[in-house]
Amino acid sequence: MDAHPVISSSTAVDGGSSSRKKQNRKLWASALFLLPAWLLLLIFFIGPILLTFYFAFTNLSLTGSEAQSTQFVGFSNFLNMFQDPNFRISVMKTVIFLLFSAIIGQQVLGFILALLMKEKNPAFRRVIGIIIIAGWVTPEIVVAFCWVAFLNDSGTLNALLQQVGLKPVAWLFTFPMASVIIANIWHGTAFSMLVFQAALDDVPKSIEEAAVVDGASRFQVLYKIVLPMIKGSVVTNMILVTLQTLGVFTLIYAMTGGGPGTSTQTLPIFMYNQAFVNYQLGYGTAISLILLLIGVLVSVLYLKSMKVKV
């Protein structure tokens, strides 16, 4: 990289080159600097996204006669999909998973944690913070093991229940969706907590104190003053958490495999099963496309909420 003549010669600060020439050199230098990033993004990021749009309309398959000759099949993947009861189930499961684990679970718990930890004993705050963050730093696959062991027939939860005289429950079998939702809340809450801690720190203490002097109760201060002031963080956090949760595969796959039956089969699991278990890559890609479009929709909301200046 050192030897690029274009880049080194563009430094002629005191050279007599005209400003247009300089501008041209800058353009060349920028192109060279951006080239590796562009190439990688084009081949491995934008390429697959474009391929999604193409494959979703083919009967691409890994086995059988379709594997030899892939054909354009129009909207038939989507027609099949909308008639497939499994697809409808997956959409419902995804909505439930998103709603309870991300939008309600992680956000509300993260907010409560941030609020309660405010202005507490620093050592106590630190210990609680470390425990919550440990669940976040732990890789998804290990999170799955921890929760499978915890909820197992002879796991910690059942052992505790038996201590107080209750009957053990086969949690992963009886309440599979609740199990993966709780595991995902455990894994993700730290992010929301950190975001809300930063947001709450930005609320000037004097405003809260002034409201208290004027006779506002603590809940009034929270609803009428603090929440409106951190509204931006709440919206952005909700969108980011939704996007993260939309892509969750590993946790569910390792905990329940999407089962029992279809009871935890969210869209990523359904996509995986169609593409790599049933070898229907075309159909699997059509599901990918739906997932991608939901992601695009949420991302657009995200960009709007950020009001970014580039």
Add this chain to the structure above:
Amino acid sequence: MKRKSIKVEKVLPYSILTVIGVLFLLPLLWVVVASVDPNANSSIKVPSAFTMDNFKSVITDPVNIRAFIIGLLLSMGQGLLVVLVAGLAAYPLSRYQLRYKKPFMFTILFMTSLPITAVMVPVYQLFIYMKLQDSLWGTMFFLTAAGLPYAIWMLKNFMDAVPLELEESAWIDGASVWQGLKRIVAPLMIPGICTVGIFTFSGSWGNFFVPYILIQTPEKLPASVTIYQFFGNFGMVEYGKLAAFSIMYTFPAIVLYIFSQRFMSQGFSLGGASKG
């Protein structure tokens, strides 16, 4: 009466936080205790004896060592590539007035939020076409591309914070743009580079789905996939070993997180990302 309610108000948050803390700690505590228990089962219990045998048997298995090394090389390679390529891309985006900068940065920000899970089926197909299936290099390049949008966005913002005057004085002394970037800008951006590098490394170290789809040969699998297979094959019998494996696998992520805290003094203010 009044005094009592104030006392409750003070104690209540501490008790709620303690309960939440204990509930969060329980699933994690099991891994730690089970890893040193010679007769571990899936429930937390006081170990009958203290043993390092679980760790020993994981470490001495050459299959596990290979998986760890592959995982490390994959994640470190990706981390280095991401920082290098994103650092180069960030330079013109931070320093020059470019015509298409705005749409480009918007595209980048947009890409940071797309779920990678959604493109894995076409990526698999792309790898077959490019004869990259089962290739660790191919996997590394894909992971690099997936990490680039976030890294470009972050590094551009970090670079904006490095004053242009420092570079200009180096140019007057005869340094080239490349030298200025390498000797002046990059050293001043070490915290930013480390943050992005660590974040990228941890992301791919913990990534199970991508290698699970793209790599087929068992000898090429990184630790994230072999630990899953170990769980499938022996997990329900050898809880102690699974716990020891999990701790060793989690260890790099935790160490790097603690390390990265030294660079992330600013923390988590989402407002910070909007400063362009």
